[in-house]
Amino acid sequence: MVSAMFTNTLTTTGADSYKRAVLLSITLGSFLTPFMGSSINVALPAIGKEFAMDAVLLGWIPTAYLLAAAVFMVPSGRLADIYGRKKIFTCGVLIYTIASFLAAVSNSPFLLIAFRVLQGTGGAMIFSTGVAILTSVFPPGERGRALGINTATVYLGLSLGPFLGGLLTQYLGWRSLFWLNVVLGLLVIVFTLWKLKDEWAEARGEKFDFLGSLIYACFLVALIYGFSLLPDTSGAWLVLAGSLGFLVFVVWEMKVAHPVLDVNLFRNNTVFAFSNLAALINYSATAALTFLLSLYLQYIKGFNPQGAGLILVAQPAVMAIFSPFAGRISDRVEPRVVASMGMAFTALGLFLFAFLGNATDLTFIVASLLLLGFGFALFSSPNTNAIMSSVEKKFYGVASATLATMRLVGQMLSMGIAMLIFAVFMGRVQITPERYPLFLTSVKVAFMVFASLCVLGIFASLARGNLHGGA
Incomplete structure (x- = not known):
């Protein structure tokens, strides 16, 4: 299915044949994590019922993955630039596959969350390298098309996740989702080792910034975990500690010879800085959508997991169809124009959900x-x-990892906002029929907050300036 997207998009010379092989390998890897992410959302009520988890603890099943992935994303991208992107990509798929197996056999909510952390570590290695490898292989004139196909594959995973996830959860149980990921992971490993012969490491020989990576991990964990504890006082202190840790990280990265994240990319590159900011805002506003709607459709509307999953397919299916075209257009038209239009449509869609x-x-x-x-x-x-x-080129791994980090931090913030709203309006309790009115209020408030965020994102997207030059 994935290969059908691009079988006819490239010519059939030897070089282009290898490009197709690289594209197929990376898109297979890019399919894994969004498929797992969207399918697990549909299975959350079943998991919560088996382990008697409250709404806030249930939210940690997706959040634990996102937090681990965000912590390891930038260091993984830097390691890939130094030691080789194919090597880190392959190791990531292997770790992800092992973690999927362990999650499938877990017998407590805390073990499941722990293995989701391991899964997130592998996911970070996959996503920090995939886009960088494609950017290394495809020249500027073909890059938008290749990245669009890869993005479409991500959305294909998001599309199939709710439907197949709901189907598998209903008939085989939620553990079958992880078993399927084990099989898919093994297929990606075999194909990558078989087809990818090159290695990409433009920063080979440079030192890895271990201390910077440690500071980065600590401030990010403090911020996200603290955010999840709000409105408790302990949460506020952790958020403050994380914010101070961020400042320490920036100061350290500015003075070290080979930083894990070159902050000059943000200081001296307007396109890079505001494009990442736009990504952060966009994902902060949209990532909790599937989580909220999955619960809404099953608790309020009475759908079973399969029915809810079938409805949720609508959004990522449209993404998969239009992403390659949007990528191709951005090779010719200023990306800020196309992306800003997309942000506006997204804000409108989120605003409509505030009336559920x-x-x-x-x-x-x-x-x-x-x-x-x-x-x-x-x-x-x-x-x-x-x-x-x-x-x-020497920053492709870090740039890819930074973008992926913006996505993951945005997803965590989105889930954090949703859990905070649940905590404020419902408390840390299970979602039961007598609490449905409070649950529905929480969902509506969340979508209003997310729509407002997206409106701000339009201005960040427009502020990035031109990539192709001219007006």
């Missing part, structure tokens, strides 16, 4: 999902193209 109620028509929900999918497709591929085309 007990009697909301299914047509309204699906139409809003289609609008969101179209907006996100217009945003994501051009934004990725802008970031990767704005840096030198």
